[in-house]
Amino acid sequence: AQSVTQPDIHITVSEGASLELRCNYSYGATPYLFWYVQSPGQGLQLLLKYFSGDTLVQGIKGFEAEFKRSQSSFNLRKPSVHWSDAAEYFCAVGEGSGGYQKVTFGIGTKLQVIP
C-alpha cells in the first residue's frame, strides 16, 4: 500500500527566508506525487505535481519540488517565503488513471511565517 510521511508537523520560518518541507513516500511503482496547500477555511489547492520526466518540478506561487527516487523523497522548496505562504501543506501520492484515482495524503506540515 502506498503511504506518505511528512516528518515535520509544524515549521516556523522568517519572511524572506528559504523553505524546505520534507516528504517521503512508499509506493511500489513510479509514483504520481503532489503537493497541496490548504489555507484556513479553504479547500486544497494543487501547488505542483510529478508524473514523469524532469525530476525538478516547478509549481505555482514560486514553489518547486524535486523527486529523488533513491531517497523516496519529494521535498517542497521555496527560495524566499512570503507571509501569505502561511498555511498547511500536504504531500500526496496517487495511483490509477493520471494518479488521481486514489490519492493518499501525508499528515501535513503547518507553516508559520514570522516577520
Add this chain to the structure above:
Amino acid sequence: GAVVSQHPSRVICKSGTSVKIECRSLDFQATTMFWYRQFPKQSLMLMATSNEGSKATYEQGVEKDKFLINHASLTLSTLTVTSAHPEDSSFYICSANSQGRLGEKLFFGSGTQLSVL
C-alpha cells in the same frame, strides 16, 4: 478556474440525527468524486469513491450504511451521515475529478466541519 462547492461549511447536530453534505462541481462534469475525512492533527483519509450512476466504492473500515453516498448527476455528489454520533465529528472534504478541457485534475471543496452533540 474550476470550482468545487461544498455545503454546508459547518453543521452542528444532535446525536441520532442525519446530516447531508453536498459537493458540486460548478463548471465541469465530474464522473468521479471522492470523499475524505480529516481528524484534528491527522491526514485526510479517503472514505469512498463516488461514481456517477453507480454505487460508491468504500475504503476498508468505512461503513457504507453509515455514510451514504449518492452521485446522481455529473455535477453533484452527496454524503449523508446517518444516525450521527459524537465520534462522527470530523472535517469532511470532497474532491472532484475533472477531465476533458480542464485536463485530468482533482479539485477540492472547502470542507464541512461536522460537530455531533
